[in-house]
Amino acid sequence: MATKITKAVIPAAGLGTRFLPATKAMPKEMLPVVDKPAIQYVVEEAVAAGLTDVLMITGRNKNALENHFDRVGELEATLERKGDTEKLEKVNFSTDLADMHYVRQGDPKGLGHAVLRAAMHVGHEPFAVLLGDDIIDSRDVLLSKMIEVAGEKTASVVALLEVDPEVAHMYGIATIEATDADDVVRITGLVEKPAPGTQPSNYAVIGRYVLQPEVFDVLAHTAPGKGGEIQLTDALQELARENIAGGVYGVVFRGRRYDTGDRLDYIKAIVQLAVEREDLGEALRPWLKDFVSKLE
Numbered sequence: 001m002a003t004k005i006t007k008a009v010i011p012a013a014g015l016g017t018r019f020l021p022a023t024k025a026m027p028k029e030m031l032p033v034v035d036k037p038a039i040q041y042v043v044e045e046a047v048a049a050g051l052t053d054v055l056m057i058t059g060r061n062k063n064a065l066e067n068h069f070d071r072v073g074e075l076e077a078t079l080e081r082k083g084d085t086e087k088l089e090k091v092n093f094s095t096d097l098a099d100m101h102y103v104r105q106g107d108p109k110g111l112g113h114a115v116l117r118a119a120m121h122v123g124h125e126p127f128a129v130l131l132g133d134d135i136i137d138s139r140d141v142l143l144s145k146m147i148e149v150a151g152e153k154t155a156s157v158v159a160l161l162e163v164d165p166e167v168a169h170m171y172g173i174a175t176i177e178a179t180d181a182d183d184v185v186r187i188t189g190l191v192e193k194p195a196p197g198t199q200p201s202n203y204a205v206i207g208r209y210v211l212q213p214e215v216f217d218v219l220a221h222t223a224p225g226k227g228g229e230i231q232l233t234d235a236l237q238e239l240a241r242e243n244i245a246g247g248v249y250g251v252v253f254r255g256r257r258y259d260t261g262d263r264l265d266y267i268k269a270i271v272q273l274a275v276e277r278e279d280l281g282e283a284l285r286p287w288l289k290d291f292v293s294k295l296e
Contacts, residue, residue: 005147005210006053007127008046008098011114012039013059013105018262027062029132031266034274037068038260040094041135047098049143051128054098055121057105057114069100110229112219119216126150129232131207133261135269140255143208149184150210155246156239158187159208159253169196171204172233174250183252187240190248192226192233203250205233206257214245 016028023031029039043054058065072091079088101121105114115129128143136142142159150157160174175189189200209232218235225231240248258269275281275288 003125004050005126005128005150006051007122007125008043008051008054009057009115009118009122009127009129010039010042010046010054010132011057011105011111011129012062012065012132013057013108013114015059015108019266025061027064029062030064030068031260033135033258033260033266033270034277034280038135039065039132040068040097042130042132043069043094043097043100045136045138045143046128046130048138049128049147051143052098053101055101055103055118057117058102059105059108066100066102069094069097071095108229110224110227110231112222112230112232112235115211115232116216116219116230122213122216124213126210126212129207129209129211133259134207135258135260135273136208136253137256137258140253142251142253142255143210146208146210146251149181149249149251150212153246153249154212156212156215156236156248157210158236158248158250159206160185160203160250161206161253161257162202163204165199165202166196168199168202168204169193171206172231173199173201174203174205175200176203176250179249183254185250185252187236187248187250189240190233190237192231203252205236205250206253208253209236212239212245215239218244 012029016023019028019031030037033041046054056065076088076091103117105117146157146159163171170193172190172192173194174187176185176187179186215235218238222230222235225234236248239245258272259265260269275284
């Protein structure tokens with residue numbers, strides 16, 4: 001019987017330099033997407049997929065992350081005194097989401113190093129990794145399907161998105177083989193940010209992974225790669241090439257994904273999510289149409 005996956009690892013140690021000066025004193029993961037910080041969407045996704053034990057890999061000046069998922073007695077008491085139950089429920093919701101844990105990355109040696117810092121907490125269990133730059137629409141299934149495939153194959157699984165060839169050099173790109181299941185492929189190779197025009201496919205790895213614990217042994221001896229950092233992609237390439245712990249499979253995602261990784265995509269994400277909100281969309285959509293109609 002496959003081991004039940006309950007642990008999620010969320011790397012959140014980046015400096016967020018693309019959002020300076022907003023991120024000078026506030027973690028980029030705490031930037032609001034409509035009315036929730038980006039990191040809360042990611043934790044909610046993990047919990048919805050049955051992952052109740054969440055470890056964040058943090059860095060300096062990231063205390064706001066811990067505070068957001070902790071109790072705020074004074075605020076709760078004030079809202080309760082005012083009878084503002086709606087806001088009180090929102091505050092308590094983030095507090096009660098999951099069993100939260102935190103560990104610092106220390107030296108910023110890349111995503112692979114950040115994941116390796118989770119080894120002691122995770123132990124010898126399969127686990128999920130969720131990157132905060134990608135928000136997956138809660139109406140679309142991805143992580144739960146990845147967990148299902150990981151159990152069936154007893155292998156590591158990554159999320160894949162078919163991208164325009166012109167932007168393939170910005171991603172880790174997979175070499176794939178079809179399986180007998182729709183949108184499930186076997187990965188035979190991975191390359192991190194290939195030179196333009198050299199990518200083996202247009203299937204890009206996006207920020208969701210379900211990994212077998214053997215990845216820690218591979219990461220422990222993975223040399224720095226692109227950018228002088230320990231790349232998770234390089235470790236997955238070894239798992240795939242050597243067929244370690246069942247190899248690596250991919251789930252092709254065809255749903256809605258919101259990229260908050262740079263300023264323009266962050267703004268687009270806010271607009272996309274806001275126009276579909278029941279409490280905001282009805283007023284926002286006609287205003288947005290009128291605003292766009294007046295643009296030259």
